[in-house]
Amino acid sequence: MKTGIIGLGKMGGALLRGMLKAGAVVPENVWVYDHHHENVQALQEEYPGVHEAPTEAAAADAVEVLILAVKPNGILPLISSLSERGAELPLLISIAAAISLDDMEACASDGTRIVRAMPNTPCMVLAGVIAYSAGTGVTDEDEEAARRLLSGCGSVYKVQESQMNAVSAISGCGPAYMFTVLDALADAGVAMGLPRKTALELAVGTMLGSARMQEQTGKHPMALRDEVTSPGGTTIAALNALDECGFRNAWIQAVKRAVRRAEEMEEH
Structure with a gap:
């Protein structure tokens, strides 16, 4: 399938590299456009055969599926400019945060098919999590094509668009x-005398291992936690310290704050 990406x-970059690494697309069937030529050049050095499109419109004309990976404030102008040419657009997959399907479809020509997706950076190592919602014109075949592309990079979930901010x-x-937790644990290890490399x-x-254990056993996280926690032992002492610092509530508030910020971005 001829696939393009703008941005x-x-x-x-993480999403496309994941697709290429997984074999979901082959370099010869990929067209890319980016304002910074060096980004395209770096990709071509990794994957010879990838085509550089001279313009955004050229990328759209060359492919069956076009991934829009520009900043949120650029997504609506991009869709508008592509639509103004009058040519039928390929299936569009937008990964812009906080830009709704309704807003994107309002900027697009009639009949434009749009999928809104939310990937994450572990897509680069084929361990991503990607959620998506389909627009009004998207057919079953379109949806299957989008899933096939995205699933090369990790686990794919269809969600209601109203849930997309929570997913994000x-x-x-x-x-x-997760990277913040890893860094904090490494710092703690260093404070206790471990070499940083070993601690990390x-x-x-x-x-x-913990994530894989939960995934494979299907047990509730608290049940697995209890299996590690002996009465009067070191683990319960550490968990008590986390509770004293408001650890659980900090996570909940972080997610709520991120959702609130996404909602603010949608309003503007």
């Missing part, structure tokens, strides 16, 4: 939360 920033706050922002590797391995 090779952190998220767009958990899985979209989530890698930043211990933290990473523990996070990976």
